[in-house]
Amino acid sequence: MQSMDQAAGLKIMMRQAMSANMAGTENQGVTSTGVFNSRSRTRVIAVAGGKGGVGKTCVSVNLGMTLSMAGHDVMLLDADLGLANIDVLLGLQPVYNVSHLLEGKCQLEDLILKAPHGLKIVPATSGTRRMAQLSSVEHASLIRAFDEYPQPPDFMIIDTAAGISDSVTQFAAAADEVIVVVCDEPASLTDAYALIKVLSRECDVQRFQVVANMVRSAEEGRGLFEKLSRVTQRFLDATLVYMGMVPHDEHLRQAIRRQKAVVDASPGARASLAFKNLAKAADKWETSVSRQGRIGFFAQNTLSDMETPA
Numbered sequence: 001m002q003s004m005d006q007a008a009g010l011k012i013m014m015r016q017a018m019s020a021n022m023a024g025t026e027n028q029g030v031t032s033t034g035v036f037n038s039r040s041r042t043r044v045i046a047v048a049g050g051k052g053g054v055g056k057t058c059v060s061v062n063l064g065m066t067l068s069m070a071g072h073d074v075m076l077l078d079a080d081l082g083l084a085n086i087d088v089l090l091g092l093q094p095v096y097n098v099s100h101l102l103e104g105k106c107q108l109e110d111l112i113l114k115a116p117h118g119l120k121i122v123p124a125t126s127g128t129r130r131m132a133q134l135s136s137v138e139h140a141s142l143i144r145a146f147d148e149y150p151q152p153p154d155f156m157i158i159d160t161a162a163g164i165s166d167s168v169t170q171f172a173a174a175a176d177e178v179i180v181v182v183c184d185e186p187a188s189l190t191d192a193y194a195l196i197k198v199l200s201r202e203c204d205v206q207r208f209q210v211v212a213n214m215v216r217s218a219e220e221g222r223g224l225f226e227k228l229s230r231v232t233q234r235f236l237d238a239t240l241v242y243m244g245m246v247p248h249d250e251h252l253r254q255a256i257r258r259q260k261a262v263v264d265a266s267p268g269a270r271a272s273l274a275f276k277n278l279a280k281a282a283d284k285w286e287t288s289v290s291r292q293g294r295i296g297f298f299a300q301n302t303l304s305d306m307e308t309p310a
């Protein structure tokens, strides 16, 4: 594929600046805490894990769909930009994907796919090495492209790639909450630790929600969290919160073969009940993390836009 130059990203940024100017101040309202955009705030959640294959995509899809089923407006970004697979997992056929958005060939509205229960999917490409190697300017312009979307959702979930590349750290730093998915494998714990280390030391992310996936019991899930938490507390300045566990469940694999989310295909399965608990936890999260000075999704309706009235 021919190399995309940074001009494409800059073009998107310019369009955003123009539409922000045109929007003026008519959408503003006043609360006891300050002046803000009248639309409610989007809660942005990045799902990461360090190691490949621990269940990041399964958690992203099923958490997103459970929140949709509960009546929330949810958008799910496939941020595994070079090896995207959410569309395949859900049996969707994208016409456009984020590479077209970056090249200025379409608008965000053109590429959003509707999955069951109204879940909005933003698909990416698979097998395109170039997309897995975007510059930080290109990542930033991709994040800013969401500013133009007229209906910011209640939740934005970002399914990140394996590893600790700039792509993963930039998307995680743009989120309000970072979910770290771990499973019972030594490499999963060491990779999760490496991810938390990089994000806390280099990207100013201090709080992590841990999900123990593919566990055989509640005790095993809690035990995994405690192992990770002990080592993190000793060496890093980061807070780990146990979000919950998802059991190893054959229903989940069967749902994947049918190109469905398990919460849709088998709502009574143990994994589906676990995803409901995760969604309940996410629904309670306060949006207290300040995004001041950070590049964030839907920046025009974030807390960082608030100003305290005189």
Ligand SMILES: Nc1ncnc2c1ncn2[C@@H]1O[C@H](COP(=O)(O)OP(=O)(O)OP(=O)(O)O)[C@@H](O)[C@H]1O
Pocket (backbone or CB within 6 Å): 049, 051, 052, 053, 054, 055, 056, 057, 058, 059, 080, 160, 161, 162, 213, 214, 215, 246, 247, 248, 249, 250, 252, 253, 256, 271
């Ligand atoms: N709770 C579970 N029970 C049973 N199998 C599971 C569970 N979670 C994940 N899996 C299996 O693990 C596989 C990998 O999951 P998934 O694609 O979500 O991992 P990932 O972390 O996103 O991988 P990658 O790093 O490649 O993006 C799934 O295809 C599924 O077969």
Ligand SMILES: [Mg+2]
Pocket (backbone or CB within 6 Å): 056, 057, 058, 080, 159, 160
């Ligand atoms: Mg994945």
